[in-house]
Amino acid sequence: MTTEVLIGIIVGVILLIALVGLTGYLISRKRQISISDKPEQMDVTDGTTRQVDRSGGYQAGSGFNFSQGGTATVDAPAPAPEPEPEPVDAPEVEAQPEVSESTAAEPASAEPEAAEPEPEPIVEDAPAPALDDIEPTAGRLSRLRGRLSRSQGAIGASVLGLLGAGDLDEDSWEEIEDTLVMADLGTAATATVVERLREELATGKVRTADDARSALRRILIEQLHPKLDRSVKALPHADGPAVVLVVGVNGVGKTTTTGKLARVLVADGRRVTLGAADTFRAAAADQLQTWGERVGAGIVRGKEGADPASVAFDAVSKGIDDGVDVVLIDTAGRLHTKTGLMDELGKVKRVVEKKVPVDEVLLVLDATVGQNGLMQAKVFAEVVDLTGVVLTKLDGTAKGGIVFRIQEELGVPVKLVGLGEGADDLAPFEPGAFVDALL
Numbered sequence: 368m369t370t371e372v373l374i375g376i377i378v379g380v381i382l383l384i385a386l387v388g389l390t391g392y393l394i395s396r397k398r399q400i401s402i403s404d405k406p407e408q409m410d411v412t413d414g415t416t417r418q419v420d421r422s423g424g425y426q427a428g429s430g431f432n433f434s435q436g437g438t439a440t441v442d443a444p445a446p447a448p449e450p451e452p453e454p455v456d457a458p459e460v461e462a463q464p465e466v467s468e469s470t471a472a473e474p475a476s477a478e479p480e481a482a483e484p485e486p487e488p489i490v491e492d493a494p495a496p497a498l499d500d501i502e503p504t505a506g507r508l509s510r511l512r513g514r515l516s517r518s519q520g521a522i523g524a525s526v527l528g529l530l531g532a533g534d535l536d537e538d539s540w541e542e543i544e545d546t547l548v549m550a551d552l553g554t555a556a557t558a559t560v561v562e563r564l565r566e567e568l569a570t571g572k573v574r575t576a577d578d579a580r581s582a583l584r585r586i587l588i589e590q591l592h593p594k595l596d597r598s599v600k601a602l603p604h605a606d607g608p609a610v611v612l613v614v615g616v617n618g619v620g621k622t623t624t625t626g627k628l629a630r631v632l633v634a635d636g637r638r639v640t641l642g643a644a645d646t647f648r649a650a651a652a653d654q655l656q657t658w659g660e661r662v663g664a665g666i667v668r669g670k671e672g673a674d675p676a677s678v679a680f681d682a683v684s685k686g687i688d689d690g691v692d693v694v695l696i697d698t699a700g701r702l703h704t705k706t707g708l709m710d711e712l713g714k715v716k717r718v719v720e721k722k723v724p725v726d727e728v729l730l731v732l733d734a735t736v737g738q739n740g741l742m743q744a745k746v747f748a749e750v751v752d753l754t755g756v757v758l759t760k761l762d763g764t765a766k767g768g769i770v771f772r773i774q775e776e777l778g779v780p781v782k783l784v785g786l787g788e789g790a791d792d793l794a795p796f797e798p799g800a801f802v803d804a805l806l
């Protein structure tokens with residue numbers, strides 16, 4: 368009797384355990400997201416397989432968005448602690464000789480009152496010869512599809528692969544974190560993305576590959592502050608042209624970006640004057656002149672070593688006289704000393720503003736240099752009030768995640784991206800399209 372009861376109890380317990388185990392297994396199967404981290408493949412006729420282009424790449428439908436300076440910025444990101452702008456030059460030198468700076472290539476010098484007369488700036492009018500056909504600006508991103516191929520999938524394949532492995536242990540979460548950090552998202556954005564992903568998974572609503580992809584997509588887009596005003600303030604005012612200063616260290620693509628931007632503006636029916644205030648390297652002014660000649664934009668340039676501020680001032684003066692819509696000023700970015708840079712850029716801005724307000728200060732950063740770019744950005748942010756970032760060479764890097772850090776740490780929107788060396792390889796930055804290229 369006792370033995371029978373005992374056997375009965377044991378059988379009952381075994382059945383109960385089996386039932387609990389089966390239920391647990393079924394629940395865990397249901398929660399498991401099955402996503403392949405391998406690229407999709409398809410058979411081709413020769414019996415081999417090749418990757419299906421599931422890219423779509425970085426594409427978007429709209430063209431460039433230009434606006435007038437002074438318009439309010441929408442939904443500024445909660446920036447990382449803003450660097451205190453350092454005071455620009457202790458006592459502002461009043462009655463500055465606007466175009467009569469010394470030609471000495473000494474960047475850190477104080478603004479001289481009465482220096483040697485500046486040689487007359489060389490003013491080149493737009494030449495008559497046949498001009499380039501400029502690619503239409505609308506749908507520019509669609510045409511540049513696939514340029515982000517190296518970024519493409521970097522985050523998606525690995526993170527979605529891990530999410531697809533079902534219940535994630537701490538090692539998997541660490542691996543997800545590592546992937547995001549490797550893509551240069553930075554620790555703050557990575558922590559937020561991981562936290563948000565954990566929350567989404569905890570709700571139990573993420574069940575399929577599509578759910579996981581769209582959750583990750585949504586979270587990454589949120590981190591890019593999609594509502595930021597990314598319009599380029601390049602539309603003229605009632606009483607004068609818009610002025611755009613293009614700043615950045617040498618070699619990042621400043622001159623190229625200035626030329627590309629001129630093309631976009633001309634293609635949109637705007638009249639442009641270029642100011643070659645990068646007087647450090649004569650070749651830079653030659654390069655800009657060529658860009659101008661190709662689209663019919665006038666250029667003002669100085670002799671090598673001339674004072675950048677006087678060239679900028681003359682460019683703006685000529686722009687006003689000619690009644691152009693926008694003056695684009697390419698500056699030199701010798702980052703050897705912060706003081707030198709501050710003196711030079713601060714002075715360029717102040718001198719120009721004796722004529723008209725500067726509407727846009729675009730910092731050009733080379734995406735391929737990763738962290739270094741961020742350090743450069745911080746130095747520039749201390750020197751001038753940046754209003755936007757142009758991220759160049761995104762076609763040659765898997766580190767597109769730097770976009771997240773720049774915006775987060777500077778509180779300045781990425782407005783444009785360079786996606787190649789071609790004259791029309793400049794596109795507006797669009798968070799949705801960018802994230803699609805990453806996944």
Ligand SMILES: Nc1nc2c(ncn2[C@@H]2O[C@H](COP(=O)(O)OP(=O)(O)OP(=O)(O)O)[C@@H](O)[C@H]2O)c(=O)[nH]1
Binds near residue numbers: 648
């Ligand atoms: N792949 C790629 N190359 C680019 C891009 N933008 C610029 N470049 C190249 O980067 C190089 C440097 O560009 P520049 O415009 O001369 O750079 P900069 O900052 O003006 O440099 P300095 O003239 O020395 O002051 C050139 O070979 C450009 O063609 C881009 O978006 N993608």
